[in-house]
Amino acid sequence: MSEEITKEIEDLPGVGPATAEKLRSASITDLMEIAVSSPSELAELADISESLAAKAIRGAREAADVGGFETGDVIFQRRKSLKKLTTNSSKLDELLGGGLETGSITELYGAFASGKTQLMHQLCVNVQLKEDEGGLGRETVYIDTENTFRPERVSQMALALGMDPSEVLKRIHVARAFNSNHQMLLMDSVSDLSKECSIGILIVDSLTAHFRAEYAGRGALANRQQKLNKYMHSLLRFGDLNSCVIAVTNQVQAQPDAFFGDPTRPIGGHIVGHTATYRVYLRRSKGEHRIARLVDSPCLPEGEAIFRITQEGVGD
Ligand code: GTP
Numbered sequence: 001m002s003e004e005i006t007k008e009i010e011d012l013p014g015v016g017p018a019t020a021e022k023l024r025s026a027s028i029t030d031l032m033e034i035a036v037s038s039p040s041e042l043a044e045l046a047d048i049s050e051s052l053a054a055k056a057i058r059g060a061r062e063a064a065d066v067g068g069f070e071t072g073d074v075i076f077q078r079r080k081s082l083k084k085l086t087t088n089s090s091k092l093d094e095l096l097g098g099g100l101e102t103g104s105i106t107e108l109y110g111a112f113a114s115g116k117t118q119l120m121h122q123l124c125v126n127v128q129l130k131e132d133e134g135g136l137g138r139e140t141v142y143i144d145t146e147n148t149f150r151p152e153r154v155s156q157m158a159l160a161l162g163m164d165p166s167e168v169l170k171r172i173h174v175a176r177a178f179n180s181n182h183q184m185l186l187m188d189s190v191s192d193l194s195k196e197c198s199i200g201i202l203i204v205d206s207l208t209a210h211f212r213a214e215y216a217g218r219g220a221l222a223n224r225q226q227k228l229n230k231y232m233h234s235l236l237r238f239g240d241l242n243s244c245v246i247a248v249t250n251q252v253q254a255q256p257d258a259f260f261g262d263p264t265r266p267i268g269g270h271i272v273g274h275t276a277t278y279r280v281y282l283r284r285s286k287g288e289h290r291i292a293r294l295v296d297s298p299c300l301p302e303g304e305a306i307f308r309i310t311q312e313g314v315g316d
Pocket residue numbers: 110111112113114115116117118119251288309310311312
């Protein structure tokens with residue numbers, strides 16, 4: 001290990017023991033977290049001036065070796081180390097290029113009962129499978145904003161995969177978020193938790209429900225989008241730092257002026273759309289069948305897959 005990697009926060013220019021302490025109490029314990037902060041954000045968190053914050057960020061960027069250019073082959077090598085988490089439906093996995101990718105945000109949006117929460121429950125279980133079984137052999141964090149997490153459902157899915165339900169449930173860390181502010185604050189607890197256990201997936205079900213309810217009306221839209229943007233970036237940063245999957249759900253809203261095509265679109269518009277790497281639109285089909293449509297992805301073709309939701313969970 002090089003000397004730079006072991007560098008502590010207090011070794012940064014302009015950061016003494018007192019500032020380091022403030023940063024730690026704001027849950028910033030990692031050079032990389034400082035390196036990817038903005039000066040105003042860091043200044044606010046650590047209660048220091050913006051110029052001091054900018055100095056610390058520059059130091060952290062050098063130490064953590066970020067911000068420079070990389071050649072395509074280096075990025076290609078790194079992308080090869082990304083892992084895929086199975087959905088338990090081979091068709092859906094194929095649509096996603098093998099499953100949900102670590103280090104990215106996958107957004108699943110659709111109307112009520114389209115299967116978003118069911119799929120999230122399935123991922124809670126699958127992430128605990130070994131890598132050669134399509135899992136990551138790691139634990140789950142589940143941010144539940146709608147009070148729809150059901151351990152009973154997890155147990156059914158775990159049993160169907162031959163796993164011990166009580167052991168599986170012990171590795172799922174669930175937090176209720178009571179409003180959008182609380183939801184954002186929970187990221188601090190999630191960071192703390194990630195130091196104690198290896199988190200393979202962070203689920204937010206639903207990403208937008210609180211934001212939508214609290215910031216109603218045209219006048220509140222800019223504020224809502226700004227908060228959502230900040231939140232999306234904190235999710236992305238967490239996924240990057242921990243090499244884990246980020247899966248979020250989103251509702252759709254009716255588009256009053258849509259005469260053609262699908263009359264629905266996801267909440268949060270471009271802000272959510274641009275930060276989520278993969279967007280999947282779910283809709284109901286006959287009975288237990290569901291249709292997933294890959295809407296937006298940097299390197300996969302658009303397409304559709306049909307899967308099923310049964311007592312045993314998600315499957316083909
Ligand atoms: P909202 O959160 O309301 O927007 O919907 P959602 O997309 O999260 O829906 P959810 O994933 O909760 O899907 C609910 C649907 O899943 C139900 O209407 C059922 O059709 C199906 N479902 C849930 N549990 C079971 C089960 O045990 N067996 C079967 N066959 N289907 C189930």
